[in-house]
Amino acid sequence: MxxxxxxxxxxxxxxxxxxxxxxxxxxxxxxxxxxxxxxxxxxxxxxxxxxxxxxxxxxxxxxxxxxxxxxxxxxxxxxxxxxxxxxxxxxxxxxxxxxxxxxxxxxxxxxxxxxxxxxxxxxxxxxxxxxxxxxxxxxxxxxxxxxxxxxxxxxxxxxxxxxxxxxxxxxxxxxxxxxxxxxxxxxxxxxCAVSPGYIVPRIQALAMNEAARLVEEGVASSADIDKATKYGFGFRFAVLGLLEFIDWGGGDILYHASRYMTRATGQNRFAAPDIIETNMAEGRRGLRDGRGFLDYDGLDVAAYQRERIGAFAAMLRHLDKMPVKGD
Structure with missing residues (x-):
């Protein structure tokens, strides 16, 4: 060697x-x-x-x-x-x-x-x-x-x-x-290009500030917010990338959710970027269209979904959070 x-x-x-x-x-x-x-x-x-x-x-x-x-x-x-x-x-x-x-x-x-x-x-x-x-x-x-x-x-x-x-x-x-x-x-x-915050710190700063605002606004306790991020947010994004997750559920979900959150809160920080609206207009909503942020052309969708669900199941076992099975 x-x-x-x-x-x-x-x-x-x-x-x-x-x-x-x-x-x-x-x-x-x-x-x-x-x-x-x-x-x-x-x-x-x-x-x-x-x-x-x-x-x-x-x-x-x-x-x-x-x-x-x-x-x-x-x-x-x-x-x-x-x-x-x-x-x-x-x-x-x-x-x-x-x-x-x-x-x-x-x-x-x-x-x-x-x-x-x-x-x-x-x-x-x-x-x-x-x-x-x-x-x-x-x-x-x-x-x-x-x-x-x-x-x-x-x-x-x-x-x-x-x-x-x-x-x-x-x-x-x-x-x-x-x-x-x-x-x-x-x-x-x-x-990544020369840009403030690179990738992770830029995404992380938004998420951490929003978590702090939830405490500030009395939406939930710090313990429950951390529980939600570990077993909901973090759980999913340990398996699916953020853009892959958009494609998995469909970019239209993010499009409509962003519009509702912007109106309901009056905060422009929830507005979707132009690329979400462009993808909608071009029929690039994600997995079900065969294209979104990622290209799924030629993909065995059933096998892909099975592999990802298997990864979620492995995460559940790792976290000791398997669903309770009845008799």
């Missing part, structure tokens, strides 16, 4: 540590680099804290069946914690560098200038920012075509999704290299 690439994670906070676990679990040597200059005694304490936390994480992963307990020491040994002053040496020969410093342009600019000077000329440099657009960071990297955003969701070692957002100047080959790396460690990368 070919040796796995060494990965550098610059910034030893929550995201850096999460990525270190993810890559070490998949067999990659990792250099977790402290981005903050600090006295040696303070760094030694930090290093001990990091190694203790990573060790505990591997033990926890073994406890929940993701690995054997006997593998924890070997995985921890793949992670080298490196001090700020040793960054240049730590980047030598590293083909992928992930930045995870605080979410300010000043902090990003400083670390990217250092990475540009010391990383290998062909190294991919990726930010893990959850807020700043790749185009706003790309100018800090030399050359800018090797830079892009890779937004991991916490906990990074568990959540499969990584949102990859190339900047306008990103070389497509760089994007392809990063997607390949992520897929090889079992992640599910998606590519």
């Amino acid at each position: 070919a040796a796995r690439e060494t990965i550098a994670a610059v910034g030893a906070g929550r995201m850096g540590r999460g990525m270190a676990v993810a890559f070490a679990y998949s067999g990659h040597p990792v250099r977790l680099i402290d981005a903050k200059p600090r006295p040696m005694d303070e760094f030694d304490r930090l290093k001990a804290e990091i190694r203790a936390e990573l060790g505990s994480t591997f033990v926890l992963m073994a406890d929940v069946g993701l690995m054997q307990a006997s593998e924890a020491d070997a995985m921890l040994a793949r992670v080298e914690v490196v001090g700020h002053d040793d960054l240049a040496a730590a980047l030598a020969g590293v083909p992928f560098v992930f930045e995870g410093v605080p979410e300010t342009l000043e902090a990003k600019r400083e670390v990217f200038e250092r990475l540009s000077r010391h990383a290998d000329a062909d190294a991919v440099i990726a930010s893990t920012t959850s807020t700043i657009l790749s185009n706003d960071l790309q100018g800090f990297v030399t050359p800018p075509d090797r830079f892009l955003n890779a937004h991991w969701l916490n906990p990074a070692y568990l959540v499969p999704l990584v949102e990859v957002s190339p900047g306008d100047a990103t070389d497509p080959a760089v994007t392809a290299r990063l997607l390949d790396l992520l897929e090889r460690i079992g992640k599910v990368p998606v590519t």
Whole structure:
């Protein structure tokens, strides 16, 4: 088996540590680099804290069946914690560098200038920012075509999704290299345009704010709202994607529901986007039309529905919420 690439994670906070676990679990040597200059005694304490936390994480992963307990020491040994002053040496020969410093342009600019000077000329440099657009960071990297955003969701070692957002100047080959790396460690990368909130945070912000409004308006208790999202909203969307769900029930349902909710609440935030009305006009209501947001041409609909219902049943068993069966 070919040796796995060494990965550098610059910034030893929550995201850096999460990525270190993810890559070490998949067999990659990792250099977790402290981005903050600090006295040696303070760094030694930090290093001990990091190694203790990573060790505990591997033990926890073994406890929940993701690995054997006997593998924890070997995985921890793949992670080298490196001090700020040793960054240049730590980047030598590293083909992928992930930045995870605080979410300010000043902090990003400083670390990217250092990475540009010391990383290998062909190294991919990726930010893990959850807020700043790749185009706003790309100018800090030399050359800018090797830079892009890779937004991991916490906990990074568990959540499969990584949102990859190339900047306008990103070389497509760089994007392809990063997607390949992520897929090889079992992640599910998606590519999105330079847009605030990427995909998940944008959808998530709307859902979380609406849940908070339900509490504010006294519609239901916090406990019942969370129960509704876990066993209704989350349950369905763990099996069907949001757009797939629209197609499953029919875009006309969303069209009419949106019109009613907008009138009943007087809030334009419930109005459907133009694409819903366009799909209605073009006969793209979803599964029963053979097309919607997705194309179902040639699909064995009965087999598809059976597979999805089977996945719902598996979720019910996982949640221990199987329907009560009578005698």
